[in-house]
Amino acid sequence: MTSVPIHDTGALFQIAEPTDQRRAQRRPGRGIGIDLGTTNSLVALAPHGAAPRVLRDSSGSGLVPSVVAYTVDPPLVGRAAQALQAEHPSQVLSSVKRLMGRGLADINFAHPYHLSEETPGLLRIDVGSQVGSPLGSPGASRRVTPTEVSAAILRELKLRAEAELGEPCDGAVITVPAYFDDAQRQATRDAGRIAGLQVYRLLAEPTAAALAYGLDRGGEGLFAVYDLGGGTFDVSLLRLHKGVFQVLATGGDSALGGDDFDRALAARLLERAGVGEPTRNQLDAARLAARAAKERLTEETATRVALPGLPELEVTRAEFEALIEPLAQRTLRACRQALKDAGLRAPELDGVVLVGGSTRVPKIRELVAETFKRPPLSDIDPDEVVAWGAAIQADILSGSAREGVTLLDVVPLSLGLETMGGIVEKIIPRNATIPIAARQVFTNYAEHQTGMVIHVVQGERELARDCRSLARFDLKGIPRLPPSMARVEVTFQLDADALLTVSARELMTGVRQSVEVKPTYGLSEEEVDRLVMDSLDHAGDDYARRNAAEARVELGRVVLALRTAVAEVGHLRELLPDDERARLEAALADADAVMADADAVADPLNRARTALEKVSEPFARRRMERALNAGMAGKSLHDIERALADEDALQEKRAGHTPELLEPEEP
């Protein structure tokens, strides 16, 4: 904060209305919740705090098959598309969710499509009438990405919602599986954007289910979400901490679901009817009959099944349950494994939520209750519960006033990171309009620093110890680099409901980690005021302490760099003559003495640094020349890199340096 006066900046200012009277642009009640499923998708509304409601078509169905037919332009979506599937298998696309954010190399399951990857990582599906013809050939070929296909589904859902709302929607919450990686999430976000939706947030499906039951109201808890759909099974263990859901573990089977129950029962029916080798038609008919019988057996203990051209059969619930038992056991094994992965025991859970149509089967409920040692929550239609949670979240994010939820317009207290010297680097300033995202690059302080501490703090004070500590994690596995050479990009993203996601990424290796916190959790308005007033009362001290801490970090860095250089090449007299070395050692000793005083203010620390820099200047210049000469002689690339690194670090410092992060303490 050394000041270099430049007087005339040229900008002219106008007096603005007070900040707290400016309001973020939101349209309350016009947020929609979307469950974008592999097989079926749903859209739900919960305007202005109302109970969620899934939007249905004229036949009363809320499920929109996730099927898109490219036989016409614009494409057909849903049931109309499904009807064309048998006739045009390569032009009618279903289950594209499994292709989202994937490259050709990731596709290790069977599918009927003609896929290509002209751009690395960008999968395309050929939906032309003459599949496989080269790009650009007349008429025949048309390639779409899985993202575009999903966008077509989302657009259909958006239209359904807008027809109900009678006006454009403001934005959407879209659910994704908890295990979706960044690429899959980004592809989903992109699909939303292509569909013309403002994606407020992607929400993990199990979290949405938990929100539908209002499990977040308790503030703390451990929950399991058991999701058995038509073709997939997922189990997730969630921790609710300070109002934020965190996925502790996931497990499942991407090829196990209610369709398998139907197949097992169909095979039994055909066997009992004495059909040894069923035709395709017989098989299809048996499956439909089995599915209907399965559904009836939810209410009844026995039912009669008639297959075309065959005598009527009776199926008991007990027989059906025995058939699906091995399949059900597979899901329970995944549940036990997930508990183990999360380091939890079933009795520690505070609730279990059922998701997916197949959880209507009484036997499944019974086995889930047994495994988790408690009856599962099942009041909400398991096909709709995820969409419900998305709708509630979307309503909150649209700015509706809901009981117990206050949506903020501006950041009440600054959010930042602790850097070397305990100094707070503010990333999102107080009074910034929410939602907001900000990014800053940090660097390492010491050589061989393989980890960095990401300590997220909140408050207006200049030193971390005077701020509220929100979260802390270590980013490990960063490459060993000279001081100021590592690059860690930290992103703060504050959502419309003030959920803060802090993610840190090392730019060379891509190593990353993130954390979610609710900065406003447990923070009253009075406390915000007090913290702000505190910072004003301590303005003078803070300013001095921050300057001192910065000066200390700077001096420490110079001392460290010089000590390293002396240890490496100090024995070479042509680089460091004896008299110069003596003066340098003396200046280093002076610096140590100044730093030994923990209460030293900025001035003596800065003076010691200036003295060191002055006395070491010839040494630095000779090292640089030597490194360059060595490089030209093709000798040591390391030295050149080293010299350039030093030079870079110096440049960086002159340009206003990049703050350094602390090294984690070894456990």
Added chain:
Amino acid sequence: MPSVTVTSRAAKVMRDQLARRGTPQASIRLGIRGGGCTGYSYLFEFEDKPPRANDLVVEQDGVRVVVDPKSLFYLDGTEVDFETGMRGHGFKFKNPNTKDACGCGESISF
């Protein structure tokens, strides 16, 4: 004591604007906000509440300009003036503490 000054010309425009706003008794708050990657910027707005206990209050020709003590560290010695020129008219902050400013002068660094 750190201070901020307001020219008579600036005070006159403030007084006119306060009158036009229908709040002749209100103050004008000058401050610094931000930090970190978004940089610092000036806060310059009407203040309807009375000055806080530790605010610096500058009175000039009947107009009150208030500055919080934290911002004052970055604003010490600043002169608030009003200019009319080729780029329109507006208030100008002559701040001796700034090290650098972006092209438009709205973001500053210290």
